[in-house]
Amino acid sequence: MFTARRSAGATAVIMAGALTLTACSGSSEASDPTTGANGETVLTVSLFGTFGLDEAGLFDQYEAENEGITIQYESTQGEDKYWPALQTKLNSGSGTADIQGIEVARIADVVTNQADLWTDLSQTVAADRVGDYVDWKADAATTTDGKVLGLGTDIGPMGLCYRTDLYDAAGLPSDPEELKQRLGSWDDVIALAEEYKANAPEGSAFFDSAGGLYNAIVSTESEIYYNAAGELVVENNAAVKDAFMKSAAAGQSGLTAKLEQFKDPSWDAGFGSGTFATIACPSWMIGYIKGKAGDAGSGQWNITELPGGQGGNWGGAYLGIPEASKNKEEAAKLIAWLTDAEQQAKVFEVGGNFPSNTEAFDDVADSTDEYFNDAPTGEIFSASAQSAPTQILGVGDGVAKNALTQALLSVEVNGVSPEDAWANGISKITNQLG
Numbered sequence: 001m002f003t004a005r006r007s008a009g010a011t012a013v014i015m016a017g018a019l020t021l022t023a024c025s026g027s028s029e030a031s032d033p034t035t036g037a038n039g040e041t042v043l044t045v046s047l048f049g050t051f052g053l054d055e056a057g058l059f060d061q062y063e064a065e066n067e068g069i070t071i072q073y074e075s076t077q078g079e080d081k082y083w084p085a086l087q088t089k090l091n092s093g094s095g096t097a098d099i100q101g102i103e104v105a106r107i108a109d110v111v112t113n114q115a116d117l118w119t120d121l122s123q124t125v126a127a128d129r130v131g132d133y134v135d136w137k138a139d140a141a142t143t144t145d146g147k148v149l150g151l152g153t154d155i156g157p158m159g160l161c162y163r164t165d166l167y168d169a170a171g172l173p174s175d176p177e178e179l180k181q182r183l184g185s186w187d188d189v190i191a192l193a194e195e196y197k198a199n200a201p202e203g204s205a206f207f208d209s210a211g212g213l214y215n216a217i218v219s220t221e222s223e224i225y226y227n228a229a230g231e232l233v234v235e236n237n238a239a240v241k242d243a244f245m246k247s248a249a250a251g252q253s254g255l256t257a258k259l260e261q262f263k264d265p266s267w268d269a270g271f272g273s274g275t276f277a278t279i280a281c282p283s284w285m286i287g288y289i290k291g292k293a294g295d296a297g298s299g300q301w302n303i304t305e306l307p308g309g310q311g312g313n314w315g316g317a318y319l320g321i322p323e324a325s326k327n328k329e330e331a332a333k334l335i336a337w338l339t340d341a342e343q344q345a346k347v348f349e350v351g352g353n354f355p356s357n358t359e360a361f362d363d364v365a366d367s368t369d370e371y372f373n374d375a376p377t378g379e380i381f382s383a384s385a386q387s388a389p390t391q392i393l394g395v396g397d398g399v400a401k402n403a404l405t406q407a408l409l410s411v412e413v414n415g416v417s418p419e420d421a422w423a424n425g426i427s428k429i430t431n432q433l434g
Contacts, residue, residue, distance in 0.1 A: 045097055050075075056349075094324060119331075140393060157380075159282075166277040184307055188307055205258075210408040214404065285352065298371045305384065311389065
């Protein structure tokens with residue numbers, strides 16, 4: 001059940017996952033608008049990956065409903081490229097967009113180390129929207145002194161997406177209910193992958209990548225890279241190491257297509273070509289699959305829950321306004337509108353990004369997706385969101401996740417042993433984070 005309470009503010013380590021609400025309020029602040037050639041206010045929006053906002057037609061709709069506003073939108077596919085570039089712009093005080101996306105793994109760093117680089121949304125027209133989100137989403141973007149540095153777009157409840165045609169060709173059950181009965185644990189998933197390998201269509205692997213499998217497994221954990229005291233604990237976290245070794249073994253055994261997510265063009269092509277049959281599927285991956293597999297992929301894909309009906313969360317994002325923006329007030333109006341329940345429900349229907357605005361939950365609960373064989377996406381992702389553990393977020397989550405994902409890729413592509421890959425990943429994390 002989703003309930004409401006007032007936020008006490010965030011700390012350096014943020015508790016994430018309990019689905020309740022916070023509230024906050026404030027007043028508006030003025031800014032000097034940037035105008036276009038025709039005198040209109042030009043709002044720039046820079047995101048990464050597939051937020052679903054443009055895909056759902058929301059930018060066009062906002063322009064149509066708000067005379068004198070023009071939105072210029074760009075998106076970088078890889079967040080690991082987007083974020084370092086944004087840091088350079090933030091620190092120089094120039095080159096940022098009026099609205100920037102912030103991935104959930106970066107939000108603790110923003111709150112702890114970058115509060116002076118971002119606009120306090122509680123002092124803008126977006127203030128009344130702050131209390132609409134699941135509490136960990138709002139708390140994670142709130143400093144200890146009450147500044148709100150981002151509004152939540154989505155959360156990332158989990159499932160498994162798979163190609164029904166490839167499962168059929170390999171003699172595996174393709175009905176999601178049959179799969180649900182087969183998959184009581186991650187070991188069962190690995191066993192199914194071995195079955196697939198024995199009878200797979202030529203050139204097709206069960207998983208897309210070891211990194212994707214790893215992120216799915218750790219998405220079900222509460223403590224991942226940091227503990228509640230803000231200490232980096234990844235090196236001695238048995239659950240993380242077990243997930244890493246399980247995923248590395250899958251890569252060693254030929255159960256993965258050895259592709260790098262969001263970077264390798266072959267990964268993008270694989271959604272349509274059948275290079276892989278299964279991918280860890282946070283709700284936002286739905287839109288990505290549709291975009292890469294295209295119309296030809298409609299009816300080839302389906303979705304089932306994580307093994308054993310576990311709840312998990314991978315990803316989710318925020319919209320923030322850099323302090324350097326000259327359009328803060330209009331940007332805050334746009335953020336408030338984009339993250340309203342009605343708009344978040346539209347995004348879910350088009351791209352699968354699950355709402356972080358609790359008022360949208362009932363709107364999407366009964367949703368199905370024709371592209372995915374009429375899968376009950378609302379039911380699957382709502383259940384995952386409800387049962388997801390409270391996750392602890394730390395300032396270096398993005399660094400740690402990227403380091404271990406790259407270490408897993410070295411197992412798949414370069415033949416590095418899992419033990420050496422783990423040691424290399426941990427070394428990289430400790431060198432960067434201390």
